[in-house]
Amino acid sequence: MAGASGRLAWCRCLSAVRSPLQVVCFPALKLHVSGAAMRASLKDLENAVNQVKLLKKDPGNEVKLKLYALYKQATEGPCNMPKPGVFDLINKAKWEAWNALGSLPEETARQNYVDLVSSLSSSSESSSQVKPGADKEHAGYGTLVVTSEDGITKIMLNRPTRKNAISTQMYQEIILALKAASQDDSAITVLTGNGDFYCSGNDLTNVTDTPLGGIEEKAKNSTNLLRDFVASFIDFPKPLIAVVNGPAVGIAVTLLGLFDIVYASDRATFHTPFSHLGLSPEGCSSYTFPKIMGPTKATEMLTFGKKLTAREACAQGLVTEVFPDATFQKEVWTRLTAYAKLPSNVLRISKQVIRNREKEKLHSVNVEESSIIQGRFLSEESMNAVMNFLSKRAKL
Numbered sequence: 001m002a003g004a005s006g007r008l009a010w011c012r013c014l015s016a017v018r019s020p021l022q023v024v025c026f027p028a029l030k031l032h033v034s035g036a037a038m039r040a041s042l043k044d045l046e047n048a049v050n051q052v053k054l055l056k057k058d059p060g061n062e063v064k065l066k067l068y069a070l071y072k073q074a075t076e077g078p079c080n081m082p083k084p085g086v087f088d089l090i091n092k093a094k095w096e097a098w099n100a101l102g103s104l105p106e107e108t109a110r111q112n113y114v115d116l117v118s119s120l121s122s123s124s125e126s127s128s129q130v131k132p133g134a135d136k137e138h139a140g141y142g143t144l145v146v147t148s149e150d151g152i153t154k155i156m157l158n159r160p161t162r163k164n165a166i167s168t169q170m171y172q173e174i175i176l177a178l179k180a181a182s183q184d185d186s187a188i189t190v191l192t193g194n195g196d197f198y199c200s201g202n203d204l205t206n207v208t209d210t211p212l213g214g215i216e217e218k219a220k221n222s223t224n225l226l227r228d229f230v231a232s233f234i235d236f237p238k239p240l241i242a243v244v245n246g247p248a249v250g251i252a253v254t255l256l257g258l259f260d261i262v263y264a265s266d267r268a269t270f271h272t273p274f275s276h277l278g279l280s281p282e283g284c285s286s287y288t289f290p291k292i293m294g295p296t297k298a299t300e301m302l303t304f305g306k307k308l309t310a311r312e313a314c315a316q317g318l319v320t321e322v323f324p325d326a327t328f329q330k331e332v333w334t335r336l337t338a339y340a341k342l343p344s345n346v347l348r349i350s351k352q353v354i355r356n357r358e359k360e361k362l363h364s365v366n367v368e369e370s371s372i373i374q375g376r377f378l379s380e381e382s383m384n385a386v387m388n389f390l391s392k393r394a395k396l
């Protein structure tokens with residue numbers, strides 16, 4: 001079905017996505033997907049395409065890319081174009097958005113497109129009036145989008161083109177965002193990812209900014225940062241919820257053992273390839289994972305790098321509940337909005353009653369894991385794994 005409609009969408013998107021800078025800089029929009037019956041017709045798709053032209057508010061380049069990808073998938077099926085070159089940034093962003101949909105069926109893509117446009121139309125209508133409780137974006141973050149609304153502070157990892165890999169700046173900003181959220185008046189705090197990934201773990205290019213003191217100093221700085229980062233999750237005083245919108249890797253997975261609820265899209269996967277990277281478990285996973293899933297399942301994941309589907313992770317207790325990707329955002333946010341209406345002081349007390357007796361133990365595990373991984377950062381296996389990734393010879 002690669003006909004005129006497909007070419008039209010490509011042209012439409014070319015004019016919509018003006019510069020790669022805008023792709024990263026536009027504030028991300030919440031993608032509430034309607035739970036309407038999964039039966040959008042071709043006519044519905046055509047109507048939705050026309051509706052996009054009538055939007056009062058520019059939805060931002062992230063959303064335009066999503067619309068582009070869904071339209072291509074709905075009309076042409078899985079991505080059938082060669083990957084554009086590294087310098088062709090706009091076409092590469094579009095290719096990545098389409099390719100990320102994998103083998104999503106055409107009817108589902110059509111339905112998702114229609115649902116997305118309908119959610120944009122309603123948010124565009126209501127955005128013309130300033131309503132109480134509207135999203136309040138916290139300024140000052142470069143790698144995150146932090147908002148507070150309806151008793152929920154949402155910390156969204158916002159490096160979608162790097163699969164939300166955690167750069168040094170992002171580690172520092174998450175520590176700051178958690179500190180601020182622990183003191184604000186929201187009832188619950190949510191961590192999620194922008195784009196098709198939840199998070200691809202530690203940014204492997206972090207190692208390239210080696211200080212004057214050389215790699216030993218780099219390893220020490222990384223270890224201190226890791227320890228402080230994990231400590232800010234251990235100490236977080238109110239319910240902390242992970243909304244795992246897509247694949248999670250490395251430290252993004254291990255930390256889940258410190259969350260109070262983990263909701264996952266059925267597109268999410270959970271992968272801790274530490275041995276492949278010459279690393280050792282962190283994020284208190286050497287303690288939390290055996291407790292959550294038993295030592296043998298924990299060993300399969302942490303030592304042998306077994307990747308789990310969302311349903312497997314749920315069966316093993318790492319994930320609380322799995323939702324179909326098409327209705328994930330709508331179902332999860334409806335549920336969280338209801339939870340956040342409960343008395344916030346009681347939620348805080350309840351979390352602390354459940355978690356506090358473990359805190360001291362978790363801190364000592366964190367210190368121990370951090371000191372072990374410091375040696376691993378300097379190991380030949382770890383350095384080779386990073387160099388292989390950076391020179392594009394290896395991927396997970």
Ligand SMILES: CCCC/C=C/CC(=O)SCCNC(=O)CCNC(=O)[C@H](O)C(C)(C)COP(=O)(O)OP(=O)(O)OC[C@H]1O[C@@H](n2cnc3c(N)ncnc32)[C@H](O)[C@@H]1OP(=O)(O)O
Pocket residue numbers: 161162163165166200201202203204205206222223225226249250251252273274277279282389394395396
């Ligand atoms: C300081 C504390 C240290 C704590 C230690 C923590 C341990 C860990 O977290 S271990 C896990 C580390 N993560 C990885 O090893 C993941 C590496 N990435 C990949 O294998 C793949 O990128 C992927 C499987 C996550 C995704 O593959 P896919 O084909 O879908 O997308 P790509 O084209 O590869 O990705 C797009 C773009 O993003 C870059 N990127 C993705 N993940 C990372 C990362 N973790 N670090 C640095 N860069 C990453 C990727 O290179 C691509 O860049 P280009 O467009 O320039 O090619």
